Amino acid sequence: MRRYGKNPDEDDIRVRPNRKGNRPRTSIRPKHEDAADGMVLTVDRGRLTCLVDGRVVMAMKARELGRKAAVVGDQVALVGDLSGKKDTLARIVRIEPRTSVLRRTADDDDPYERVIVANADQLAIVTALADPEPRPRLIDRCLVAAYDAGLDPLLVLTKSDLAPPDKLLETYDALGMPYVVTSRQELEDGTATGRVMELLAGRITAFVGHSGVGKTTLVNTLVPEERRRTTGHVNAVTGRGRHTTTSALALPLSGADGWVIDTPGVRSFGLAHIDPSRVIKAFPDLEPGTEGCPRACSHDEPDCALDAWVAEGHADPARLYSLRRLLASREGHDVD
Known part of the structure; x- marks a missing residue:
């Protein structure tokens, strides 16, 4: 080790040349004003x-x-090779501001948020009436996520040939959300396509649901394989076979101005990231009644002002029950 005296001068100290890796960093980023606009269709291991x-x-x-x-549905700016030819790769240099973000957590005690879809304006919650049995708790949680993200919910009930929809529809009647009921035969022969398409036209709709409810089968009837081929086989997410819904996938609607986003089947829908105070925004008839609530009111406690608001006839009691049912779902328990 080289040692210097007590008072070394500049000639005694060797200054290393400024190497490439030691260049000072800058916060200035290129603007890429010539970048092309694009939309993210699917993401797989760092490739979009x-x-x-x-x-x-x-x-x-x-x-x-x-x-x-960047996630599925994002509007992005790209530079580089935009030819779309095999073995070419562009760069995403900018992610445009999002109009909405649908998120979930793995569990209610998991602080890590997973962004599912960006820029959607409708959430289609797909559930089978039988085989598998309906899971109202999961539907409730999806509704909370939709309201929190500002998405309009749509209830899609499948397999009506195995069980009637009346009881389940009655549960959500007070919410006034649109719904469509289909059977297995209608999905197979395409007769349900028109009814569903009317609710999707002109919108960007994310489909969520438990595995086995017929979600991807429904998406396939809305976006036939011929239409998928026009988008360069984007259904083959990994490039090694057909899409099996292991990651979200955006597809253009056939014969309509709109998009559907098929998402992987979910076993749970964690809501740890949801602020309960935002859920009330989806109940404009109840929101004015919260002005008398104590600070940080959960809207399901003895001092909640909503009880008096409803008792005075300002809102339907069924609406308050629905609100509390959804909030209870977030907390992991049921409403009596």
Whole structure:
């Protein structure tokens, strides 16, 4: 080790040359004003399939974006090779502001949020009436996530040939949300397509549901294979076979201005990230009644002002019951 005297001068100290890796960093980022606009269709292990001017382009996230990740439905700006040819790769250099974000957590005590879809405006909650049995708790949780994200909910009931829909529909009647009922035969022969399409036209709709409820079968009837081929086989998410809904996938509706986003089947829908105070926004008839609530009211406690508001006839008691049912679902227990 080289040692210097007590009072070394500048000639005694060797200054290392400024190497490439030691260049000072800058916060200035290129603007990429010539970047092309695109939409993220699916994401697989760091590779993003995007639609750019009608072409399917493979891309990766630019380093300057840091930890910010693009998800299905994101509107993005891309540079590089945008030809869409095999073995080409573009770069996503900008993620545009999102109009909505649908999120969930793995469990209610998991603080890590998972963004499922960006920029959707409708959430289709698909549930079978039998085989498997309906799971109202899961439906409730999806509704809470939809209301929190600002998405309009749509209830899609399948397999009506195995069980009637009346009882389940009655549970959600007070919410006044649209619904559609289909049977297995109607999905197979396509007769249900028109009814469903009317509710999806002109919208970006994310489909969620438990595995085995017929969600992907329904999406396939809405977006036939011929239509998928026009988007460059984006259904083959990994490039090694057909899409099996292991990641979200955006597809254009056939014969209508709109998109459907098929998502993987879920076993649970954690809501640890949801602020209960935002759920009330989906109940405009009840929200004025919360002005007399104590601070941080859960809307399900003795001092909640909503009880008096409803008792005075300002709102339907069934609406308050529905609100409390959804909030209870977030907390992991049922309403009596």
